Amino acid sequence: MATVIVIGAGLGGMSAAYELKAELGKDHEVILVSNKPDFEFTPSNPWIAVEWRERKETSLPVEPYVSKKGIRFIASALEALNPAEKIITLADGQTLSYDYLVLCTGPDLAFDEIPGAGPEAGGTVSVCTLSHAEHCRDNVKALVAEPGSVIVGAMPGASCFGPAYEYAFILDKHLRDKKVRKNVPMTFVTSEPYIGHLGLDGVGDSKGMLESELRQRDIHWICNAKVVGIANGKMEIDEVNDDGSLKKHHSLPYKHSMMLPAFRGIKPLRGIDGLVNPRGFVIVDAQQRNPKYPNIYAAGVCIAIAPQHPTPVPTGVPKTGYMIESMVRAITANIHAELKGESPTAKATWNAICLADMGDTGAAFVAMPQIPPRNVAWFKKGKWVHLAKIAFEKYFLHKMQVGDTEPAYERAVLKYLGIDKLE
Numbered sequence: 001m002a003t004v005i006v007i008g009a010g011l012g013g014m015s016a017a018y019e020l021k022a023e024l025g026k027d028h029e030v031i032l033v034s035n036k037p038d039f040e041f042t043p044s045n046p047w048i049a050v051e052w053r054e055r056k057e058t059s060l061p062v063e064p065y066v067s068k069k070g071i072r073f074i075a076s077a078l079e080a081l082n083p084a085e086k087i088i089t090l091a092d093g094q095t096l097s098y099d100y101l102v103l104c105t106g107p108d109l110a111f112d113e114i115p116g117a118g119p120e121a122g123g124t125v126s127v128c129t130l131s132h133a134e135h136c137r138d139n140v141k142a143l144v145a146e147p148g149s150v151i152v153g154a155m156p157g158a159s160c161f162g163p164a165y166e167y168a169f170i171l172d173k174h175l176r177d178k179k180v181r182k183n184v185p186m187t188f189v190t191s192e193p194y195i196g197h198l199g200l201d202g203v204g205d206s207k208g209m210l211e212s213e214l215r216q217r218d219i220h221w222i223c224n225a226k227v228v229g230i231a232n233g234k235m236e237i238d239e240v241n242d243d244g245s246l247k248k249h250h251s252l253p254y255k256h257s258m259m260l261p262a263f264r265g266i267k268p269l270r271g272i273d274g275l276v277n278p279r280g281f282v283i284v285d286a287q288q289r290n291p292k293y294p295n296i297y298a299a300g301v302c303i304a305i306a307p308q309h310p311t312p313v314p315t316g317v318p319k320t321g322y323m324i325e326s327m328v329r330a331i332t333a334n335i336h337a338e339l340k341g342e343s344p345t346a347k348a349t350w351n352a353i354c355l356a357d358m359g360d361t362g363a364a365f366v367a368m369p370q371i372p373p374r375n376v377a378w379f380k381k382g383k384w385v386h387l388a389k390i391a392f393e394k395y396f397l398h399k400m401q402v403g404d405t406e407p408a409y410e411r412a413v414l415k416y417l418g419i420d421k422l423e
């Protein structure tokens with residue numbers, strides 16, 4: 001009997017545990033380890049921040065659901081990994097041996113790279129975790145009670161831009177509903193070289209469409225923005241030229257600011273030679289395996305993906321839900337193949353598909369492959385995206401309860417888009 005340990009019970013880890021158990025059956029043990037007892041559906045976090053959702057609607061306890069499928073769950077953080085010995089140490093002191101390790105540990109949020117940034121330092125709020133989104137909600141309530149300027153966007157080195165746009169549009173809608181939007185000047189500040197770049201060098205006409213959406217909502221923007229610090233209620237921003245030289249320095253006062261940080265790999269993995277890159281992201285080959293430690297697989301935000309064309313202010317490539325599900329599918333097939341004595345050959349489709357909510361409407365994009373030039377570069381706006389996103393949230397939470405192993409993105413999104421297959 002082989003032991004497969006999955007670390008992280010987020011979008012990738014939960015899917016991986018269910019799929020592995022379904023594929024490997026009773027002959028092998030699947031253990032899921034996470035630092036939190038609950039699964040959190042991260043894409044709903046912007047809705048938490050404006051009180052359109054509550055914690056209990058977008059999260060669920062992991063143990064009761066996965067145990068029904070014969071998966072052992074341990075709610076304790078990974079503290080150390082010894083890949084040569086195939087041993088992990090957890091925060092509760094236990095050590096576990098594995099035959100295969102699947103890392104789905106998501107991002108470590110690098111707020112500390114910008115002085116004053118992040119909920120701890122107090123300069124900006126975040127929607128990256130459910131607790132952050134709840135803290136953000138309290139900050140939004142204070143903004144509604146006493147309106148002032150707002151800055152939304154993404155820090156230098158960020159790789160996840162969709163939720164920044166989503167949050168700006170959702171907050172705009174919320175402030176209009178509360179009838180205080182006229183007292184809230186809004187600025188979108190982003191490390192992207194242009195609006196709609198999204199870490200993907202744009203998708204279809206994402207530039208034109210997102211600029212138009214920002215203009216229609218009176219949201220100003222600063223691109224090529226290198227936030228250098230936050231202090232005394234002001235954000236200090238170096239706007240740079242294409243060659244990286246300073247174009248203009250902005251010192252923007254604000255009342256409320258939600259900025260997505262740069263990501264890096266989680267601390268216990270950082271510095272493990274051959275396993276991770278200098279930022280702590282897990283190095284994987286086309287089969288999602290680490291080349292130095294081939295019994296370690298990884299999926300989701302924790303993996304290293306080479307950046308697209310360099311940008312004046314550093315940006316990274318986003319890892320979105322569809323890609324993550326396809327990585328999990330490949331890992332499951334590859335571990336199963338290895339256990340049968342076969343070579344692992346399954347590959348993930350690193351295509352990007354995303355639904356971005358805008359409060360009452362939304363925008364969807366499909367980038368195949370995710371880096372241009374592409375076979376498909378599709379970006380469309382409509383109320384159907386807002387509705388599809390709600391349907392998708394419900395479906396994904398249901399999938400996490402019943403252990404459905406069908407890729408949710410493929411089902412929920414592709415049908416709407418009328419695309420049969422994403423190969």
Ligand SMILES: Cc1cc2nc3c(=O)[nH]c(=O)nc-3n(C[C@H](O)[C@H](O)[C@H](O)COP(=O)(O)OP(=O)(O)OC[C@H]3O[C@@H](n4cnc5c(N)ncnc54)[C@H](O)[C@@H]3O)c2cc1C
Nearest residue numbers: 008009010011012034035043077078105106300301320321
């Ligand atoms: C605000 C936001 C909105 C997003 N919206 C969308 C969207 O609409 N559509 C889309 O396609 N993508 C979206 N994404 C991108 C991506 O799909 C999500 O970030 C997704 O949650 C990533 O899944 P993951 O499994 O890689 O990481 P996560 O979901 O972050 O899961 C990581 C897991 O690892 C656990 N963990 C961390 N450290 C340890 C440790 N030391 N020991 C044990 N466990 C640990 C965490 O608690 C968590 O359970 C969004 C991202 C953000 C930040």
